[in-house]
Amino acid sequence: MDKLKIVRSSEKYAVSYCETFDRVAREGKFLSISGGYPLEDIIGFIRACRECGYPQFLLIAPDSRAVGWCDIVRRVDEPDDVGYLGVGIDKPYRGAGWGSRLMTAAIDDAKKCGFNEIRLEVRASNYNAIRTYTRLGFVKISYTSDGVVTDGVAEDIWTMSFMCRRLEPEGFDRERFFGRFGKIDFKKLIKEESHQ
Protein backbone atom coordinates (compact mmCIF):
# COMPACT_ATOMS: atom_id res chain seq x y z
CA MET A 1 0.00 0.00 0.00
CA ASP A 2 2.98 2.33 0.59
CA LYS A 3 3.92 2.25 -3.07
CA LEU A 4 0.74 4.00 -4.25
CA LYS A 5 1.07 7.57 -5.47
CA ILE A 6 -1.21 10.51 -6.20
CA VAL A 7 -0.71 12.26 -9.54
CA ARG A 8 -2.48 14.81 -11.68
CA SER A 9 -4.75 13.10 -14.15
CA SER A 10 -3.61 12.46 -17.70
CA GLU A 11 -4.81 10.52 -20.73
CA LYS A 12 -2.17 7.83 -20.18
CA TYR A 13 -4.25 6.54 -17.24
CA ALA A 14 -7.58 6.78 -19.08
CA VAL A 15 -8.13 3.03 -19.61
CA SER A 16 -7.55 1.99 -15.99
CA TYR A 17 -9.44 5.05 -14.71
CA CYS A 18 -12.36 4.02 -16.93
CA GLU A 19 -12.22 0.42 -15.62
CA THR A 20 -11.95 1.50 -11.97
CA PHE A 21 -14.85 3.94 -12.31
CA ASP A 22 -16.92 1.18 -13.88
CA ARG A 23 -16.11 -1.29 -11.06
CA VAL A 24 -17.02 1.21 -8.32
CA ALA A 25 -20.22 2.23 -10.15
CA ARG A 26 -21.21 -1.44 -10.54
CA GLU A 27 -21.07 -1.92 -6.79
CA GLY A 28 -24.37 -0.05 -7.04
CA LYS A 29 -24.23 1.48 -3.54
CA PHE A 30 -22.12 4.57 -3.96
CA LEU A 31 -22.31 6.52 -7.22
CA SER A 32 -25.30 8.04 -9.01
CA ILE A 33 -24.95 5.60 -11.90
CA SER A 34 -24.65 1.81 -11.90
CA GLY A 35 -22.04 1.50 -14.65
CA GLY A 36 -19.09 3.40 -16.09
CA TYR A 37 -18.77 5.77 -19.03
CA PRO A 38 -17.30 4.88 -22.44
CA LEU A 39 -13.53 5.36 -22.72
CA GLU A 40 -13.90 8.32 -25.12
CA ASP A 41 -16.05 10.15 -22.55
CA ILE A 42 -13.44 9.57 -19.86
CA ILE A 43 -10.71 10.89 -22.19
CA GLY A 44 -12.90 13.92 -22.97
CA PHE A 45 -13.46 14.51 -19.26
CA ILE A 46 -9.71 14.37 -18.48
CA ARG A 47 -9.04 16.89 -21.27
CA ALA A 48 -11.88 19.18 -20.20
CA CYS A 49 -10.61 19.21 -16.60
CA ARG A 50 -7.11 20.09 -17.78
CA GLU A 51 -8.31 22.81 -20.19
CA CYS A 52 -10.57 24.39 -17.55
CA GLY A 53 -7.94 24.04 -14.83
CA TYR A 54 -10.17 21.90 -12.61
CA PRO A 55 -8.45 19.80 -9.97
CA GLN A 56 -8.32 16.17 -11.02
CA PHE A 57 -6.10 13.66 -9.28
CA LEU A 58 -5.65 9.92 -9.61
CA LEU A 59 -4.40 7.25 -7.24
CA ILE A 60 -1.84 5.11 -9.03
CA ALA A 61 -0.96 1.52 -8.07
CA PRO A 62 2.60 0.11 -8.47
CA ASP A 63 1.58 -1.47 -11.80
CA SER A 64 0.68 2.06 -13.08
CA ARG A 65 -3.08 1.50 -12.99
CA ALA A 66 -5.37 4.28 -11.77
CA VAL A 67 -7.21 2.75 -8.79
CA GLY A 68 -8.89 5.91 -7.55
CA TRP A 69 -9.91 9.38 -8.67
CA CYS A 70 -10.95 12.74 -7.28
CA ASP A 71 -12.10 15.75 -9.28
CA ILE A 72 -13.71 19.11 -8.54
CA VAL A 73 -15.68 20.72 -11.36
CA ARG A 74 -18.10 23.57 -11.93
CA ARG A 75 -21.72 22.75 -12.68
CA VAL A 76 -24.04 24.48 -15.10
CA ASP A 77 -26.58 26.67 -13.25
CA GLU A 78 -24.40 26.84 -10.13
CA PRO A 79 -22.29 29.82 -9.00
CA ASP A 80 -18.83 30.02 -10.62
CA ASP A 81 -17.03 29.83 -7.30
CA VAL A 82 -18.70 26.56 -6.25
CA GLY A 83 -17.02 23.30 -7.26
CA TYR A 84 -18.54 19.82 -7.01
CA LEU A 85 -16.32 17.01 -5.79
CA GLY A 86 -16.41 13.44 -7.05
CA VAL A 87 -14.27 10.67 -5.55
CA GLY A 88 -13.91 6.92 -5.64
CA ILE A 89 -11.36 4.25 -4.77
CA ASP A 90 -11.26 0.65 -5.91
CA LYS A 91 -12.35 -1.70 -3.10
CA PRO A 92 -8.97 -3.27 -2.16
CA TYR A 93 -7.44 0.17 -1.55
CA ARG A 94 -10.14 1.64 0.72
CA GLY A 95 -9.85 2.42 4.40
CA ALA A 96 -6.10 3.13 4.30
CA GLY A 97 -6.23 6.92 4.12
CA TRP A 98 -5.84 7.23 0.33
CA GLY A 99 -9.28 8.76 -0.19
CA SER A 100 -8.52 11.44 2.39
CA ARG A 101 -5.16 12.16 0.75
CA LEU A 102 -6.69 12.35 -2.74
CA MET A 103 -9.40 14.74 -1.55
CA THR A 104 -6.91 16.90 0.34
CA ALA A 105 -4.80 17.23 -2.85
CA ALA A 106 -7.88 18.22 -4.88
CA ILE A 107 -9.19 20.66 -2.24
CA ASP A 108 -5.77 22.37 -1.91
CA ASP A 109 -5.69 22.77 -5.68
CA ALA A 110 -9.29 24.06 -5.76
CA LYS A 111 -8.41 26.84 -3.33
CA LYS A 112 -5.69 27.99 -5.77
CA CYS A 113 -8.19 27.85 -8.70
CA GLY A 114 -10.50 30.37 -7.01
CA PHE A 115 -13.21 28.07 -5.69
CA ASN A 116 -14.76 29.53 -2.55
CA GLU A 117 -16.87 26.51 -1.72
CA ILE A 118 -16.76 22.81 -2.52
CA ARG A 119 -19.90 20.70 -2.41
CA LEU A 120 -20.64 17.06 -2.87
CA GLU A 121 -23.65 14.81 -2.88
CA VAL A 122 -23.57 11.53 -0.99
CA ARG A 123 -26.10 8.75 -0.46
CA ALA A 124 -27.52 8.90 3.06
CA SER A 125 -26.53 5.23 3.52
CA ASN A 126 -22.85 5.83 2.65
CA TYR A 127 -21.72 6.19 6.28
CA ASN A 128 -18.00 5.57 5.59
CA ALA A 129 -17.89 8.37 3.04
CA ILE A 130 -19.94 10.78 5.21
CA ARG A 131 -17.61 10.15 8.15
CA THR A 132 -14.55 10.77 5.99
CA TYR A 133 -16.00 13.98 4.52
CA THR A 134 -16.92 15.23 8.00
CA ARG A 135 -13.41 14.56 9.27
CA LEU A 136 -12.05 16.61 6.34
CA GLY A 137 -14.26 19.59 7.27
CA PHE A 138 -17.40 19.11 5.16
CA VAL A 139 -20.75 19.89 6.81
CA LYS A 140 -24.20 18.69 5.84
CA ILE A 141 -26.22 21.55 4.32
CA SER A 142 -29.29 19.89 2.81
CA TYR A 143 -31.15 16.61 2.59
CA THR A 144 -33.00 15.52 -0.52
CA SER A 145 -35.48 12.67 -0.31
CA ASP A 146 -35.19 10.32 -3.29
CA GLY A 147 -32.32 12.50 -4.51
CA VAL A 148 -30.80 9.73 -6.61
CA VAL A 149 -32.46 7.02 -8.65
CA THR A 150 -30.32 4.11 -9.81
CA ASP A 151 -31.86 1.28 -11.80
CA GLY A 152 -35.31 2.39 -10.65
CA VAL A 153 -34.40 2.43 -6.94
CA ALA A 154 -34.54 5.81 -5.19
CA GLU A 155 -32.35 6.87 -2.28
CA ASP A 156 -32.06 10.00 -0.15
CA ILE A 157 -28.92 12.10 -0.41
CA TRP A 158 -27.04 14.63 1.66
CA THR A 159 -25.42 17.68 0.10
CA MET A 160 -22.28 18.57 2.03
CA SER A 161 -20.22 21.74 1.84
CA PHE A 162 -16.63 22.76 2.53
CA MET A 163 -15.90 26.49 2.74
CA CYS A 164 -12.50 27.34 1.25
CA ARG A 165 -12.56 30.95 2.40
CA ARG A 166 -14.89 33.36 4.10
CA LEU A 167 -17.39 34.84 1.68
CA GLU A 168 -18.22 38.50 1.88
CA PRO A 169 -20.65 40.40 -0.34
CA GLU A 170 -19.20 42.14 -3.40
CA GLY A 171 -17.98 45.65 -2.55
CA PHE A 172 -17.94 44.84 1.17
CA ASP A 173 -15.44 47.12 2.90
CA ARG A 174 -14.08 45.07 5.81
CA GLU A 175 -12.04 47.87 7.32
CA ARG A 176 -14.92 50.34 7.21
CA PHE A 177 -17.50 47.89 8.54
CA PHE A 178 -15.51 46.42 11.41
CA GLY A 179 -13.68 49.71 12.06
CA ARG A 180 -16.93 51.19 13.40
CA PHE A 181 -16.90 48.87 16.35
CA GLY A 182 -13.45 49.70 17.64
CA LYS A 183 -11.40 47.01 19.33
CA ILE A 184 -12.27 45.19 22.50
CA ASP A 185 -9.50 44.37 24.93
CA PHE A 186 -10.71 40.94 26.00
CA LYS A 187 -7.84 40.35 28.44
CA LYS A 188 -8.69 43.61 30.25
CA LEU A 189 -12.39 42.78 30.21
CA ILE A 190 -11.84 39.34 31.74
CA LYS A 191 -9.55 40.84 34.43
CA GLU A 192 -12.17 43.48 35.29
CA GLU A 193 -14.96 40.90 35.47
CA SER A 194 -12.97 38.61 37.75
CA HIS A 195 -12.44 41.54 40.16
CA GLN A 196 -16.15 42.35 40.44
Ligand SMILES: CC(C)(COP(=O)(O)OP(=O)(O)OC[C@H]1O[C@@H](n2cnc3c(N)ncnc32)[C@H](O)[C@@H]1OP(=O)(O)O)[C@@H](O)C(=O)NCCC(=O)NCCS
Ligand atom coordinates in the same frame (compact mmCIF):
# COMPACT_ATOMS: atom_id res chain seq x y z
C1 LIG B 1 -15.39 7.20 0.26
C2 LIG B 1 -13.97 6.83 -0.13
C3 LIG B 1 -13.51 7.67 -1.32
C4 LIG B 1 -13.05 7.14 1.05
O1 LIG B 1 -11.75 6.74 0.69
P1 LIG B 1 -10.90 5.82 1.70
O2 LIG B 1 -9.52 5.69 1.17
O3 LIG B 1 -11.66 4.57 1.94
O4 LIG B 1 -10.93 6.79 2.95
P2 LIG B 1 -9.98 6.86 4.21
O5 LIG B 1 -9.22 5.58 4.39
O6 LIG B 1 -9.22 8.11 4.08
O7 LIG B 1 -11.10 6.99 5.36
C5 LIG B 1 -12.21 6.09 5.41
C6 LIG B 1 -12.77 5.87 6.79
O8 LIG B 1 -13.48 4.62 6.81
C7 LIG B 1 -12.73 3.63 7.51
N1 LIG B 1 -12.67 2.35 6.81
C8 LIG B 1 -12.18 1.23 7.31
N2 LIG B 1 -12.31 0.24 6.45
C9 LIG B 1 -12.91 0.72 5.36
C10 LIG B 1 -13.27 0.17 4.11
N3 LIG B 1 -13.06 -1.11 3.81
N4 LIG B 1 -13.84 0.98 3.21
C11 LIG B 1 -14.03 2.27 3.48
N5 LIG B 1 -13.68 2.85 4.65
C12 LIG B 1 -13.13 2.08 5.59
C13 LIG B 1 -11.37 4.26 7.65
O9 LIG B 1 -10.71 3.76 8.76
C14 LIG B 1 -11.72 5.74 7.80
O10 LIG B 1 -12.33 5.98 9.05
P3 LIG B 1 -12.13 7.37 9.83
O11 LIG B 1 -12.70 8.45 8.94
O12 LIG B 1 -12.91 7.19 11.09
O13 LIG B 1 -10.66 7.51 10.04
C15 LIG B 1 -13.82 5.32 -0.48
O14 LIG B 1 -14.18 4.55 0.66
C16 LIG B 1 -14.66 4.90 -1.67
O15 LIG B 1 -14.23 5.04 -2.79
N6 LIG B 1 -15.85 4.36 -1.44
C17 LIG B 1 -16.69 3.88 -2.53
C18 LIG B 1 -17.08 4.96 -3.51
C19 LIG B 1 -17.74 6.12 -2.80
O16 LIG B 1 -18.45 5.97 -1.82
N7 LIG B 1 -17.51 7.32 -3.36
C20 LIG B 1 -18.07 8.54 -2.81
C21 LIG B 1 -19.43 8.76 -3.34
S1 LIG B 1 -20.15 10.24 -2.65
